[in-house]
Amino acid sequence: MDAVIDVLLDIFTKPAVIVALIALIGLAAQSKSFSDVLKGTVRTLVGFLVLAAGAGVVVTALNPFGEMFQHAFNVQGVVPNNEAIVAQVLLDYGSAAALIFFFGMIVNIALAATTRFKYIYLSGHVAFYIAAMFAVILGVAGFAPWAVVLWGSIAQGVYMVVSPALVQPFMRRVTGTDDVALGHTGGAGIALSGLVALITRGKGTSKSTEEMNFPKGLGFLRDTTVIVALSMAVIYVIVGLFAGAPYIENELSNGDNFIVYLLLLAANFSAGVFIILAGVRVVLAEIVPAFKGISEKLVKNAKPALDVPIVFTFAPNAVLIGFLASFVGGIVSMAAMVAMGTAVIIPGVVAHFMTGAASGVIGNAAGGRRGAMLGAFANGVAISFLPLFLLPVLGNVGLANATFSDADYGVFGLILGGLSAAGGQVAIIVGLIASVAVLYVLTFVLRARDKALAAATNTPEAREVEADLTDEAGRAATPPAVTPRH
Secondary structure, three states, rough: OOOHHHHHHHHOOOHHHHHHHHHHHHHHHHHOOHHHHHHHHHHHHHHHHHHHHHHHHHHHHHHHHHHHHHHHHOOOOOOOHHHHHHHHHHHHHHHHHHHHHHHHHHOOOOOOOOOOOOOEEEOHHHHHHHHHHHHHHHHHHOOOOHHHHHHHHHHHHHHHHHHHHHHHHHHHHHHHOOOEEEEEOOOHHHHHHHHHHHHOOOOOOOOOOOHOOOOHHHEEEEEHHHHHHHHHHHHHHHHHHHHHHHHHHHHHHOOOOHHHHHHHHHHHHHHHHHHHHHHHHHHHHHHHHHHHHHHHOOOOOOOEEHHHHHHHHHHHHHHHHHHOOOOOHHHHHHHHHHHHHOEEEOOOOOHHHHHHHHHHHHHHHHHHHHHHHHHHHHHHHHHHHHHHHHHHHHHHHHHHOOOOOOOHHHHHHHHHHHHHHHHHHHHHHHHHHHHHHHHHHHHHHHHHHHHHHHHHOOOHHHHHHHHHHHHHHHHHHOOOOOOOOO
8 A cells, every 4th residue: 555655646746747647638638649649748748847947946046045044134933844844744644645635636626527616736746735734634633544534635625626716816817818727835825915916006007017117228137037147146145245254155155255156046046937937838838738638528627727837937027026025024024923922934935936926926917016016025924924823733743843834734724723623523524514515506606697697698688789889899990981082
């Protein structure tokens, strides 16, 4: 059994493998030629590996920044880092987490096939992380191992359709279509950024982050790669000066000059963003057409829910603005925790980059530049305080010096933990059954609404009005006849 679990984990925790398999199934379902199936599958696999490589470059460049920040400002506390906390969780809950992850995907597909929530969650790595959190909370609540897997799988499946649904209204603004969704454990915070952007956008249309006007002499700043590298160079050098040259050269740079080291880190960060954008373009070009096969054969109108970098190409300037605004939100929140005397959540640089960048893109689509900044700032506050509130429901795991970082862990973890505190195992079971029932009730209500709208627009009166409007539009689009002069 353990060997089977290990094989499944090797397959389904690798996003590139999952997405390549989906492309293979989708293209085969459309009866594409062997050549097209092979090409689409390989390009999808390689595209996702390129994306992952870019993310790895960014993380490698950001890790020293986090260490410098803590050293420079003498900050100690709980670090939100998914990989670190999951490594601790797997020591006691590894098998349960793996089984929840696997059966949760089956529940995800079943819900997508039978409800209006047509999202197939393809970000395997973060889905496994949240499965680990569900295993911890249900284990702390006292469930037997088989019950942890059963109810955890239902929680996982519900989560996999609800989280993308929260962000989808804003994703439509970003992409201009309804073909792609966002599947990431930062979904709640990213949706919050879109909501904040809508509330604060004011009257009129706010300019987009992509419409920045630079003097002719500064035209090079229109290049995203250049502006990201220069901006990050300034940030790295400022924090590096506070950390001090001796610390950087002795602990981080292996003796290299600290200024040279910091500038290269900034350039590496920009290179990582460049690689991510290239990978995203390839994946989007392949996975959306391939997914039509899934929609036609398995789950009608299914939408792939993909990792956060999928939105980066739509507003590259907003990526940097969102990251910085979210990080500022984390710093402000950290200062507030120090003042309140609570545990201190250190700003997780990687979490603020990934979810903050996506929040910037979503906020920009909903409310322009102001929305990008305020929305991402709100995300930064959310992913600082939600991990703080989550600590008590994680049992002994909550006493560790690391915790889950993104907003969905806090929102969905606190819901399960709150049910456990309110009524124990019975409350959790009733809550999960009720959540599934709500999905089907919403499906019934929305389908009834759609039928009513279709019937209303199919009356003779409605068709006559539509015909009149069509004729009027046609006349307006037709230029007046010009009588030729002799």
